[in-house]
Amino acid sequence: MSETHAEHEAPRSFIRRYIFSMDHKVIGIQYLLAMLLLAVVGLALTVVMRWHLGIRTVLRPETYLSLMTMHASLMFVVVTVTPTSAFGNYFLPLQVGARDMAFPFLNMLSFWVALAAGLVLLSSLIVGAPISGWTAYPPLSAVGGVAGPGLGLGQTLWLVAVALLCVSSMMGALNFIATTLNLRTRGMSMMRLPVSVWGWLTAAVTGLLVFPVLSAGGIMLLLDRLGKTSFFVPSGLYLGGEVLPHQGGSPLLWQHLFWFFGHPEVYIVIVPSMCMVTHIMANFARRPIFGYRYLVLSLFGFVTLGGVVWGHHMFVSGMSPYSGLAFSILTLFVSIPAAIFAISWLMTLWGARIQFRPPMLYCLGFVSLFISGGVGGLFNAQSSLDIYLHDTYWVVGHLHLLFAMAAIFSVFAAIHFWFPKMFGRMMNDTLGTIHFWFTLVGAYIIFLTMHYMGFLGHPRRYAEISQFDFLKPAASAHTLISVVALITAGAQILFLFNFFWSLFAGRKAATNPWNSTSLEWTLPNPVPFSNFERDIPVVHRWAYDFELPGGAQDYEMQTAPGPSMDGQTGKGVPTEKST
Amino acid sequence: MTSEPALAADWSGGKSPYAVSHLKLGMWLFIVGDAFTFAALFVGYGYLRLGHPEWPRPFDTGSILQASLMTFFLLSSSATMAVAVAKARKGDASAAVQHMVLTVIGGLLFLIVHALEWRHLIQQGASLFSNPWGVPLFTGCFFTITGMHMAHVASGLVVLLVIATKLKHQHATADHVEVAGLYWHFVDLVWMFIFPLIYLLSMRTR
């Protein structure tokens, strides 16, 4: 195997080693820390927003909308980037048995561009953030400052940030795909990959397919703003006392392009999350994953279905009702791959002697949230129901259960699970458990209440409801949500404390503290610069040989020879002798 | 290894299942992604044009000839690039560099004629937001799509020049030439859609 990459020596200088580093492990940690920072800012914004909505009116309506836009956009970046770019970067090369990513330089670039995207986004908070929401629907977002606060420079910066994110994600996606396909070690056939690797691969493929579409839409929107084209602006808009010069465009076109990206985007977030959870869960259930092959198949299902259901976000947009029907039916098909995953989780857990350590708790929380949120998705998917539910708090509840809470739970699980390998120390179990319960209960109270408010007909993105009689019953719900949200947000301090405290004072971790099976746990702490000190090991089995009968230990590492439960061993897979 | 490995073994790790280097795989993936940017722009164009049956069709025979000439330059530069790759593969670096220079000349000619065309249109009063022929979006789409393409041509030229220089000083390999070539052919390929969809479908006829 030729290894042109990563044959380089470990760089000596601090800057090359830890700042402008091309080492995938350092880049993974950089991603993680940067996204932690953005998440904290995004969380702080919700504290203000919830204070305003449920406790005391403190914001002007337009300020509320700006904060809401920024919160959503920041969190959007966080959940898009963290599961794949942070954990994938660190662990994909380790799990497939490679010395680095296929393109280390591109990898470094992709981090710095992503960071720039985050900073540009934050800077729009300073110049006045847009009020157009994370979907930036035109015409508001397309005609400049006349349309409202923050829609001048703020919106332009927002778009620049999106463009940077597209570029960074494209570079990341290339790298992930090339690495997974080309750099697997001998014996690591596709059907022996840890599920987490499949998740990162799927996210990368999806990203490669749809981020370009978002960039095309972004270019057109930027041109509408800066070049006065009218791609998304219809004729005769009257704003700020004058008729705008734009003519002949269609706001619907942006919605199409945006959601063509936007729906697959939720898979870019949730698929690697699901897969990391599957991987971690098997470890703590000490059970082989149920239906590995079907999981892989359903990943293909997610990618293909993901490309043909975007219209379910547009049932009330004025889109052709016939397309609406098609999108509705296609969307319901999504529940098939989703259900396959859910069944696999439940079957893996069935009768298992579960070890309730924090990583497992977060995984169980993920499963619960995913199923609850998915049930809500079935309501949304039917255009007749959605016409009522769309643009209400119902959708806010649905998207937060999945896009926000489930995704973040998988990140918590991953942090607790891989912390020992990343930082050589264990996180504290008690703190983790307390944090888990606070967050899970909080999430359910907050977002289920939002579902209920949706049934009341409470519209999304309202800064203030005291003017509306029909929303009187929602006022107490708002207060409840705010109180619980403040407590839940406060509970995140437990996590942050646990993270940073364990970084320096956690118990020193053993090489393989969880008795896990994949390649990263064969490596010493800290993982050496080129990962595998000498030869890259040959792989003999999948990563889920738990529950082995007899023997001193109940698991086998992937590097251990001998019969396996993966149904592949001995069939055309090279062993050491064959070359 | 004596016998052709079974399909399953291609995927069993330790080698590239597609038998392509990272570099080439990476470039192909990039091309696939970039193709979608153009695809989305084209679909946007089609969408807007469907909504405007009165879409202008101002290009006269002169403009079409000009665009055909541009097509000729770009196609020929692609052909010379293909030859350059073949020469580089055979180890004939100087011939490869020569053909890359020819390619760059073709690309430059394309850009020059294209720029002249843009200037001509702008002089007639065309801009991103208006034009003398009717639906303003016509020029909006025209300048956006051809502008994106021009940017690709220009960046392709930079890549070609860098690789050619490196090849001359033996800092680049045939693989680099091939991958630069892939990008160049892709730029050419996009034009194969721009030319009929933007020019020929907006021809003044009858």
Next chain:
Amino acid sequence: MNDSSATSAEHSDSLKPYMGTWLALLALTLLEVALGYVSMSQELLMTLLLCLSVVKAALIMAYFMHLKHEKLTFVVTLVASLLFIMVALCGLLPDGLRMLTLGR
């Protein structure tokens, strides 16, 4: 990765395929221009032009970009993903017509 360079080296001996492709592409371009002067409906013209363009694109990919000499699995992966997204994207085209009834 040695096998890949070996296969493409075999085929790079003759330059004839490149000349042939180049001529074919030029001829197809001429045909396209000529079609533009034949009077027919815009829809038919567009369909014909698109078909010809797909042929041209295929020629470029097969010969200039060497896909003909890559492994079949590679070609299938690339072409399938290209087709999938492009066809899916076309799903939004019909709404262009809505602009006629809903305003624009």
